[in-house]
Amino acid sequence: MDRIKHAFASKTNLLNTYFTAGYPSLHDTIPLAKALVDAGADILEIGMPFSDPLADGPVIQGSSSVALANGMNLPVLFEQLKGLRAAVPETPVLLMGYLNPVMQFGVEEFCRQAAEVGVDGLILPDLPLAEYEEFYQETFKKYGLKAVFLITPQTSEERIRHLDRLSEAFLYLVSGPGTTGGTTLPDAVAQQQYFERIAALKLRNPRLIGFGIGDKAGFERACEHAEGAIIGSALIRALEDATDAPAEAARFVRGIKPA
Amino acid sequence: MTATTSYQQPTERGYYGQFGGAFVPEMLYPNVEELRTQYLDIMAEPEFQAELKQLLRDYVGRPTPLFEAKRLSEKYGTRIFFKREDLCHTGAHKINNTVGQILLAKRLGKTRIIAETGAGQHGVATATVCALMGLPCVVYMGAVDIERQAPNVARMRLLGAEVRRAESGSQTLKDATNEAIRDWIANPVDTHYIIGSVVGPHPYPDLVARLQAIISEEMRAQLLEKTGTELPDFVVACVGGGSNAAGAFYHFLDEPSVRLIAVEAAGHGIHSGHSAATSVLGTPGIIHGSKTLLMQDEHGQITEPYSLSAGLDYPGIGPLHAHLGEVGRSEFIAITDDDALAAVAECSRMEGIIPALETAHALAALGQLGAGPDDVVVVNLSGRGDKDLETYLKNMDKLV
Numbered sequence A: 001m002d003r004i005k006h007a008f009a010s011k012t013n014l015l016n017t018y019f020t021a022g023y024p025s026l027h028d029t030i031p032l033a034k035a036l037v038d039a040g041a042d043i044l045e046i047g048m049p050f051s052d053p054l055a056d057g058p059v060i061q062g063s064s065s066v067a068l069a070n071g072m073n074l075p076v077l078f079e080q081l082k083g084l085r086a087a088v089p090e091t092p093v094l095l096m097g098y099l100n101p102v103m104q105f106g107v108e109e110f111c112r113q114a115a116e117v118g119v120d121g122l123i124l125p126d127l128p129l130a131e132y133e134e135f136y137q138e139t140f141k142k143y144g145l146k147a148v149f150l151i152t153p154q155t156s157e158e159r160i161r162h163l164d165r166l167s168e169a170f171l172y173l174v175s176g177p178g179t180t181g182g183t184t185l186p187d188a189v190a191q192q193q194y195f196e197r198i199a200a201l202k203l204r205n206p207r208l209i210g211f212g213i214g215d216k217a218g219f220e221r222a223c224e225h226a227e228g229a230i231i232g233s234a235l236i237r238a239l240e241d242a243t244d245a246p247a248e249a250a251r252f253v254r255g256i257k258p259a
Numbered sequence B: 001m002t003a004t005t006s007y008q009q010p011t012e013r014g015y016y017g018q019f020g021g022a023f024v025p026e027m028l029y030p031n032v033e034e035l036r037t038q039y040l041d042i043m044a045e046p047e048f049q050a051e052l053k054q055l056l057r058d059y060v061g062r063p064t065p066l067f068e069a070k071r072l073s074e075k076y077g078t079r080i081f082f083k084r085e086d087l088c089h090t091g092a093h094k095i096n097n098t099v100g101q102i103l104l105a106k107r108l109g110k111t112r113i114i115a116e117t118g119a120g121q122h123g124v125a126t127a128t129v130c131a132l133m134g135l136p137c138v139v140y141m142g143a144v145d146i147e148r149q150a151p152n153v154a155r156m157r158l159l160g161a162e163v164r165r166a167e168s169g170s171q172t173l174k175d176a177t178n179e180a181i182r183d184w185i186a187n188p189v190d191t192h193y194i195i196g197s198v199v200g201p202h203p204y205p206d207l208v209a210r211l212q213a214i215i216s217e218e219m220r221a222q223l224l225e226k227t228g229t230e231l232p233d234f235v236v237a238c239v240g241g242g243s244n245a246a247g248a249f250y251h252f253l254d255e256p257s258v259r260l261i262a263v264e265a266a267g268h269g270i271h272s273g274h275s276a277a278t279s280v281l282g283t284p285g286i287i288h289g290s291k292t293l294l295m296q297d298e299h300g301q302i303t304e305p306y307s308l309s310a311g312l313d314y315p316g317i318g319p320l321h322a323h324l325g326e327v328g329r330s331e332f333i334a335i336t337d338d339d340a341l342a343a344v345a346e347c348s349r350m351e352g353i354i355p356a357l358e359t360a361h362a363l364a365a366l367g368q369l370g371a372g373p374d375d376v377v378v379v380n381l382s383g384r385g386d387k388d389l390e391t392y393l394k395n396m397d398k399l400v
């Protein structure tokens, strides 16, 4: 069965954790994935580092620079991910990154290798919808990869419905205007109204809220309005000075979602 | 005005051949879409056109002169004219674009302006029109550029703009552009991003090219008066992102007899590892929301360019230029730091005009054109050298 569908069908209040591949050290990718899942993460988002991540704030930018300096790139990542399904057999795994490295690798070859190592879906924020429909959708489908689309407070209802029709995974609700790590929605009331407006649309896909969620309280608040939440920058920050990154990641997840 | 041609006009989705488009995250989609669906209508409004024309005349100082550079003509054995964009208010062509975009921003109901800048000329030109219109202005500038273009930082501050340091990457124009885009993501409703060149997601390359096209529109009329024909044999312009070149080429794009020469920065030498010669070193990819030629490694990571000139220190070129080069409509020449400095000295001493370091790259190409005595060559003198005095002082041994 489809691992993403299965996760949403069998669980509530899902925690999706983002971490940058090759950070803090090059070979942390698989140990981190395993530690996060063993501690209770329900979905994994593995960041493919890029030199110029436009949608990311300083924390993920920083982890990307470190990962690139560590020698991370797509061939290295796919080599590491050959161990993915031995480490985390059931958990949905998404690759998140920017279009340029994927284009240079070759879109078809990228999809082929992603599927082969057991990746379930892709988040490519700078892949425009129109380009996706015209040039990418078919290839993604051919390899069974699900595209995840972002929705922001400015996204029109018509466009949300369109994205909902296209999606076969979940919709990524960006919590407010801003890059990863912090958003600047003027007040909690506006944010609440935004979440309620989306909930009232009765979309066919589940939703996860992300950007700027960093602790247990934030996670629980997000879960009131959606099927779960995505935490990235706060996890990366916790790993910054960790001597044992997997142990720190596990501690972080247990702090958000006590067993 | 000549009719719109296939070279001038991108497709509806903003493509020039295989280059262009709008590769922006969903967070930017509404902003870019608002601009895309409205810019042509707004620019076609008679009141917009009247206000733009008046500001270009009374504030910017247009038309800028077309000056015959007689001593250089003699030296190079051809007939050389300078299109004097250095005489624009604020000292470069950049203000042609910012005047137009501020009028557009007002009509879109925007109350806050952001910009990126490399050499500081676009930052100054943006700060200037914001002061004129009473709008708050934030300019992102790489930390390295803040050091090497100090006078322009001071000018922006005097004009009331806030200059924010971009500390990531090479701390130059690419990184300043990243930061400006992130600011726009965080402020999607009230803010207009005045991009400074023919780069970025559609519709920016077309918008900026249209606003700079006044350069070649004036050239045609001035050439007719001075040479008896509207068409020169060569138009030469430097290319950072490519806005002054786009403006200088625009009304000649569909005139195949006119050779269009785009001059890039070779830094220490094209293959020295310290260069910004994108047409040679670049391959197709995505930078700042546009599919174009860019300098990148085999894994698609954008590499750090280098040029002594802050305004040319950019790892991409606008999609229009990538297309013109690919189909052979334009020709690229790359000029090193040292050759550009030699051209600064030559133009200063032979014509009494101290050019900007960016512009000097175009001047340095004069010896490579193969232009003959009957040819007419127009160099777009994109800016004046005041902002570069610090750099010129440090390189006095090469200049005098």
Ligand SMILES: Cc1ncc(COP(=O)(O)O)c(C=O)c1O
Binding pocket: B092, B093, B118, B119, B120, B121, B122, B196, B197, B198, B238, B239, B240, B241, B242, B243, B244, B245, B310, B311, B312, B356, B358, B359, B382, B383, B384
């Ligand atoms: C005088 C001058 N010329 C040229 C440029 C390069 O920009 P573009 O290629 O967009 O004309 C700059 C940029 O700062 C500049 O200040």
